[in-house]
Amino acid sequence: MADSSDDEYLATDWLPYSEREDWSDITPLPQDDGPSPVVSIAYSPKFREVFDYVRAIIAKGEKSQRALDLTTEALRLNPANYTVWQYRRDILRAIDANLQDELDYLDEVIKQNAKNYQVWHHRRVIVEMLNSGQWELELTENALDNDGDAKNYHAWQHRQWAIRTFNLYDDELEFVDRLICADQRNNSAWNQRFFVLKHFGFTPEVIRRELAYAMDRIRVIKNNESAWNFIVGVLRQSESGKLNSYPEVGQLSEELYNAGNRSPYLMAFLIDFYQEQALEAADDAMAQKVYTLCTEMANKHDVIRRKYWQYVSSNLKSQLDKSAEQQEQTA
Template sequence: MSDSDSDDWGDEWLPYSERIEWSDVQPIPQDDGEHPVVAIAYSPRFREVFDYFRAVLARKEKSQRVLELTADALRLNPANYTVWQYRRDVLRALDSDLYDELEYLGNVIRDNAKNYQVWHHRRVIVEMLNDPTKELELTSIALQRDNKNYHAWQHRQWAIKTFDLFEDELTFVDRLIAEDIRNNSAWNQRFFVLKHFGFTPEVVQREIQYTMNRIRVVKNNESAWNYLGGILRYGGDEAVNQRADVLAFCEELYTSGVRSPYLMAFLIDLYKEQCLEQANTNESEALARKVYGLCSDMSKKHDVIRRKYWQHVADNLKSKLSEK
């Protein structure tokens, strides 16, 4: 392994073997066995730092110098669980200022925003402090750099749920969706917030209109179509009452020439549900023909890669209707 950030260390960095204050420590080399199958080419700095880390770990030393050593080790390998865990042990033993640790972590996350161990350590420190005041800002900055960063979203949801920080989250999500209407993570976060507040009739009506308005802007947006489907599934009686308006909206788009596979799949689901509800009626036969026609178009033109699935949907409907 090489020191990918060697320029950041500076010329003043001194090897631990040359530091007087570390002269009492005998480093422990890594034991890869007598004949390792694939020997890793560790850099001299990497090898030395971790040799000293193994030594303090063996003697269970918890001191300020060990805390600084773990920082060096984590610069070289920020995904090392053992180093993070021991750093937490040292912080507890020294009764360190955990707000300093949050500041340190902010810098580490800036350069390692997709590293699970970094975010896990952050969570533990926040729990120890019982203070989430910096978490929404931190995750917002991380999401500005990558609005689909799974670890940042996971941490944000944890902080919001644990410390009841839901109040302004819809405003935050609205901004992200306005910036990137296809941001599936932002749509998912919106649903996360709604589940907390509950699907009241007012919320269901508002969200259906909100989503249809966004679909009008970008018809071929899978995220918005999935969100609309989620509202209909979880919205209770009010969602049932709104299905006619949603169907009319979908048919309007289809009639205008839109052939988004997400629109067509949505129509198939709506027609199929109505068809089964009205089985053995003239209306049911007409709806079934619409489903078969849409499934045929999907399998031959608009979603060919899943043609067998759409053939299965049509065959499944035929089978269910024959049983009624």
Template sequence: MSDSGDSDVSFVLYKERPEWRDVVPVREDDGPNPVVVIAHSEKFEDVYDYFRAILKSNEKSERALQLTKEAVELNPANYTVWQYRRDLLKALGTDLRSELDYVESVIRHSPKNYQVWHHRRVLVEWLKDPSLELELTGDALLQDPKNYHAWQHRQWVIKTFGLYDHEMEFVENLIVEDVRNNSAWNQRYFVVNNHLGWSDLNVQKEVCYALEKIKFIKNNESAWNYLRGVLLHDKRGLSGNAVVTNFCEELYRNKSVSHSPYLLAFMIDICDEAIKKGEISSLHGPERAIELCHALATKYDKIRCKYWNYVSEKFKKVKKELDEKAEKEKTELED
């Protein structure tokens, strides 16, 4: 959708239409000293001059509704046009089903436009009918699996109308197709968090699911992040889940596999949690964390070496405090 194209050949300017002679167009006012003057086509200026005029007079008519359609085609992201169109729909008692069809066509041309998705949401709220939304968002996500607005609309529809029944299947298909699709992983978390719940059984099921996907691709940040999110709901935490810690250690010992920076970062988090819980061991202590930070800073994640060196310094301070405490306790025992 733009202000030029083949349709312009048959387009008649509003200022040349007899039925609009009663309307005085309102020119855009950029002030006496505009910083940047945007060059618009004659069609764009004509349509928006007349739109400003009906907005000013608050005209509620079929011709005004058609004018908003012209304005949307020229600039689908204009909030004022969409809001006035909604006012017109209410005032005129327009068939909202036909409006849904129209909005779908706009979405297909402008799928990442927040305003059109918001307009769609209002229509669904008015109709109290979400029956078309999963298919619509599904089609949009087939075109672009990471379309934020489509995901946002889908989550709203599912949560508002309780349409969870087949969502896990939908998400699973997306993850199978692209295991690095962070949006699909986020949707999986959304379904469990808002519908299935974080029972001990579900936590362990999701842990196992994430681990299986990590086995498939070790360097998949999305799966590692999902695992970390799931373990927030495990009363044992990151460091207390033996399945996870054993998996990480086995992966770390496998020299035939390049060390994933996400694996090492996860192991550092395990060490950090173990230290805070006072459950320090040779595998989950400051020395191990320092070793892992060094590996990341010098080999596996050199682009963020300053960050890992910073984290390492934190663990060195912890180690120093623990060493001083141990020395003090040893001295007191000897005395």
């Protein structure tokens, strides 16, 4: 738990609720772990007392300013407690609290608990109650910067929700570009870029621009899974949805491979790229390229997925054999 130190309890001027005159009307409700708990948790005296009073308040159904203050103290001790967050929301609604104050409070909580799902969920509910997302982009940007983890899933999830809910797409590509420039392997930023592009639409001009953007970064870092996945995603948005719909990508991939690059992400792209053509035109030459690449992947460059690449190779052969049989039968 966040506060398990008896020293802190004894050394501060914190006054137990049982000694507070304004709480004399409340009888604390101890936690009931049953007659024979398997593991008895050694809660600190402060933790035990605060939550005994939280349980009492919830049982009583009291929704007041003092109850709100009590939840603040409880959440300082355990910010992941769903029940306390839910009851806090009930209190905020009941007393018609100033929700801007609640957002300010959450700014501080998120700084200390940026990967806590309950905090982000509470933030979303409060923003929905206010029906305004004007602070959410700055909040999530700070969380992604200050947290030291630009891939914080909860911050990204909240950011996407805010952008989608309040139509905040306009400057997002600039923000994402800054993150990608800082770390070209930031898969969350690449995913966010795709999220924004999908909102505006994948016109041929956008597709060509984004492919050039990703290829420029692959030229810098060949073994960048995020950029290769982004390229595949963008190509699938083309009218045909095929990997060979924009020849420049295939040309770059073959150039890199012929120059000696053996990135497993490059090779995986080429396998899919050649496989599409082999199946589309029953092209034995393309099929042979797939078999060769799959063998290289299975034996050297992606050994951990050896059986997968063996399956890809055998499955392509099976599909081509079946297609050839069908052609013979109809001839």
